[in-house]
Amino acid sequence: MNRPKIVILGAGYGGMITTVKLQKMLGRNEADITLVNKHNYHYQTTWLHENAAGTLHHDHTRIKISDVVDLNRVELVQDTVVSLQPDEKKVTLENGELTYDYLVVGLGFEAATFGIQGLLENAFTINNINSARLIRDHIEYNFARYNNEKEDRQDLLNIVIGGAGFTGIEFAGELGNRVPELCKEYDIPREKVRIITVEASPTALPGFDEELVEYAMNYLESQGVEFKLGTMLKQVNENSIIVEKDEQQEEIPSSNVIWAAGVRGNSIVEETGFETARGRVKVSEDLRAPGHDDIFIVGDCALIMDKENDRPYPPTAQIAIQEAEVTAHNLKTLVHGGSKLEAFEPELQGTVASLGEGQAIGVVFGGKKLFGWKASVMKKIIDNRYLLKLGGVGLLLKKGKFNIFTK
Amino acid sequence: MNRPKIVILGAGYGGMITTVKLQKMLGRNEADITLVNKHNYHYQTTWLHENAAGTLHHDHTRIKISDVVDLNRVELVQDTVVSLQPDEKKVTLENGELTYDYLVVGLGFEAATFGIQGLLENAFTINNINSARLIRDHIEYNFARYNNEKEDRQDLLNIVIGGAGFTGIEFAGELGNRVPELCKEYDIPREKVRIITVEASPTALPGFDEELVEYAMNYLESQGVEFKLGTMLKQVNENSIIVEKDEQQEEIPSSNVIWAAGVRGNSIVEETGFETARGRVKVSEDLRAPGHDDIFIVGDCALIMDKENDRPYPPTAQIAIQEAEVTAHNLKTLVHGGSKLEAFEPELQGTVASLGEGQAIGVVFGGKKLFGWKASVMKKIIDNRYLLKLGGVGLLLKKGKFNIFTK
Structure with missing residues (x-):
């Protein structure tokens, strides 16, 4: 009974794909695999903005871990990670601790708030199922309040999105669909409601092709x-x-502020003592933490530079999934006594941003631009491909997006 | 063109039935009829507790006035009544004024708060569509907040109902059905949620038969x-x-307090200078305000004594509807130049209190007690009979409750 213990922290894109691959790659007696996660479900972070807008129910976004992970093969510990002790090969949880031979850190992102005053206290961030559902209900509640107030409380009807980057734009697109429904539900004229995106850059979707930005x-x-x-x-x-443009300040009433302008790695990674930049560890080519041959880092906590432009790859689901595949492969090699690990080489398949029902923009297949419903179909294909990878046809049929014009 | 002007204030049970009856009883050239209401819809006050619990959508409870009132025959003024000037035969609205020859006051109820500290600021009352929808969303929002809080905020999950009278009991019954659904929606264990009714009387449903109370x-x-x-x-x-029993005080955490323990007449009636008791005018036998032969009062603002026990009849839909029928008849007599008005004589058909889906208790047909599903069916028959009276078969089919075991 001298099987190596592999502990995977977090059931996000990175942790889940690592787990699912490992349970296929390794024989039952080759390793003990433990997956640690707060909840008994995995969720698609890239769909949370739809849950937050209320255009898609969160149960569609989450997947029971037991639906894709064989719990006879992998032990699921439902707990919260408190800290890592790499020197002792130990992980401290809220309700216990675990030791490991190999650790995979997939603890995900936190919102980066850039020290903006009052942001933490008064703005919402789309972090997880709980916070997405809270945003949905917060907006609904404020709309419900509106007709019960004696004064005309415009702040209840103004929705502010901090950031017109990828997430901010996708969220705005969903709200574009959702607000008319909300107006009907709460007896509010559509023209009373404002959806306002605030972006520091001179353009929306900074980094995207200009023609696509204009379309969006x-x-x-x-x-x-x-x-x-x-x-x-x-x-x-x-x-x-309070916003500022050209040194002019303006106050805009809003009790619905959603911050969607930046993420950073999980602070636990920072506190462990790894060298980080905005909570992300600059990992080696084979995805291990510098100086720690037994720790792989995947997803939003891993920082990998794009040699072409000397900028880090963005923390996307696509890259997290590819990192997880390499990590699973490398763990198999180590368990089998090998030492020649695979280097991570991202295969960028393009990016599609949804603009709401049946509308999207994107770049795919080596630079080809897509607009409108074609881009929207591509977005669903990408989403469905992930489900197929994670849980096979069964999961795809259960949670996939099939109607090419709607959800 | 010397047609008398009949102005009806409020499209509740009393105002609506008066209007609908009058448009049938009077010829097109016999009178000008004006109905004044805040909204363009009528709603079933007796269903609001279901909207507040979230077990029935409020669109099921409300009826567009134009669906049952012929707006070529009756003028609908969508406005809010501010005050009455009986000596000038005038009604002041928020956005204008109206004069009348005959006035029907059906302005409905307000919550009676008995001066309880903090009640107005911190408790909700089930008054109308807006407030019922707000209660639904307030509870949902607090449930959504629960899993986003660092501490265990039990106040978010405790629902307090002030009063175990008719409305309090019916609301508790709906919550009994709704809370398990809410727990599923918000990932909260059912046993964490408390539904607490606080009643000053030594019994629930004071005034009801003991056996029925026990069943309930x-x-x-x-x-x-x-x-x-x-x-x-x-x-x-x-x-x-903070509650008190046997001189012992107890603090119970709750951010969801719904006051359902008493109603009074509309304060506008009081401010007009009529003699009132808790906002209700002690009307004459023919339902006119004392000293004002041109003003009829129907529904919750009218006080009529039950000679059998020397107590006022309760402000129910049943009585409001019967008062409206007599009022319409008496107005017809007056318009036709008669003077012998009909005296109001309530015909009590019994009372059924719903306890939730497929469950109720009640007394019908001269004292017969009903329990469980039989009482629930009877409740639906009563509700459907009203729709038939108000808007005929068309309205019944549109808004009726037909599934005898569910909504």
């Missing part, structure tokens, strides 16, 4: 989304925000 | 409803209540 902005504006570009979010109050 | 309490307790009887609600704070 035009479409979203036609859905009633307002853009405040080149505008800094300075402060978030309980019922308003 | 047993059933509701089996659904997880707790009863604190002989217990005074002393104070409502933002996140707790």
